[in-house]
Amino acid sequence: MNLFVIAILALIFVFLGSAVIGLLRGGKAGSDRMFKALRMRIILSVLLFAFLLLAGFLGWIEPNGFNLLPTQ
Amino acid sequence: MSNEKYYVPHGTYWPIIGSIGISTLFIGFANQMHDVSWGWPVMVLGFAIIAFMMFGWLGTVVAESVGGMYNSQVDKSFRWGMSWFIFSEVMFFAAFFGALLYARVLSVPWLGGADNNMFTPELWEGFKATWPLISTPGEAGQNGVAFSTNFKLVDTWGLPALNTGLLLTSGVTLTYAHHALRAGHRDALMGWMLATIALGVVFLGFQITEYGHAYHDGLKLTSGIYGSTFYLLTGFHGFHVTIGVIMLTVILYRIQKGHFNLENHFAFEGVAWYWHFVDVVWLGLFIFVYWI
Numbered sequence: 139m140n141l142f143v144i145a146i147l148a149l150i151f152v153f154l155g156s157a158v159i160g161l162l163r164g165g166k167a168g169s170d171r172m173f174k175a176l177r178m179r180i181i182l183s184v185l186l187f188a189f190l191l192l193a194g195f196l197g198w199i200e201p202n203g204f205n206l207l208p209t210q
Numbered sequence: 211m212s213n214e215k216y217y218v219p220h221g222t223y224w225p226i227i228g229s230i231g232i233s234t235l236f237i238g239f240a241n242q243m244h245d246v247s248w249g250w251p252v253m254v255l256g257f258a259i260i261a262f263m264m265f266g267w268l269g270t271v272v273a274e275s276v277g278g279m280y281n282s283q284v285d286k287s288f289r290w291g292m293s294w295f296i297f298s299e300v301m302f303f304a305a306f307f308g309a310l311l312y313a314r315v316l317s318v319p320w321l322g323g324a325d326n327n328m329f330t331p332e333l334w335e336g337f338k339a340t341w342p343l344i345s346t347p348g349e350a351g352q353n354g355v356a357f358s359t360n361f362k363l364v365d366t367w368g369l370p371a372l373n374t375g376l377l378l379t380s381g382v383t384l385t386y387a388h389h390a391l392r393a394g395h396r397d398a399l400m401g402w403m404l405a406t407i408a409l410g411v412v413f414l415g416f417q418i419t420e421y422g423h424a425y426h427d428g429l430k431l432t433s434g435i436y437g438s439t440f441y442l443l444t445g446f447h448g449f450h451v452t453i454g455v456i457m458l459t460v461i462l463y464r465i466q467k468g469h470f471n472l473e474n475h476f477a478f479e480g481v482a483w484y485w486h487f488v489d490v491v492w493l494g495l496f497i498f499v500y501w502i
Binding site for chain 1: 486
């Protein structure tokens, strides 16, 4: 399950990279490429976040927790 | 200026003002670290000089751009400049995520005797390789404090999840703003930009609240390798969100001034990418620090 989450995160970075190439090229084609890549990255990010919440809720992934509270 | 091949910048005093600002900042910072009384005000002065330089220099660039002084070659150089800046940002955060990975997966287990490190547990008596490790081994051993056993973990369903939702929503609103810009819908563009900025500001507010909780509960920058990596990662991320909010606000001002059109909006594209990037960095933080 962890590998799946990391793979989707890596895919999100691929789309960010594609957006940079669009930014670098510029013009109509570059601008189109950038917009489409950024749109894909936000769609994937929202889906990944929803998946994480669902996986946590159903117990597929046990969250680390982060707040460290003194026990005594 | 109409020459399409070369653009030679005019003389300017902004670079030397930037140098003076950075020098002042570091002189103040170094002395503040040594508890010198004037260190802190000199540091603030350095920040002020840098802010003045940024405002003046970028203002000059915007005025030149709007004044039609730039040709396609200048556009290309801006795009290359932004791309290298993006590369440096990716490497910057890669180093911090790398530090987190190295500490958590390799060095802490090694100190606990993992792999072929059968003698390392003898370095600090009673050391157990746990994560999060919130005390520095030697220091904790000397003080007789137990290694991260007087703390417990609580779940992630609080501010971190809420903040992730907020930041991802800001990514959605920015994408709608981007679409509105490309479609020529100016009012929608300004509305979505305002929403993006507001979400960023709320995120920062919650992050400050979260720091207050964590600090109050005893998690400090000096709380072992976990405390160091946690505050450096989230702190630098928060700093980047702050910069992003400032840049989005400048872009909103420029939209209001009518600086962009359907074909020419590089500044918007650069800032949009930056915001998407800090959004993804937070998603990475949420996953690696809070979840897996």
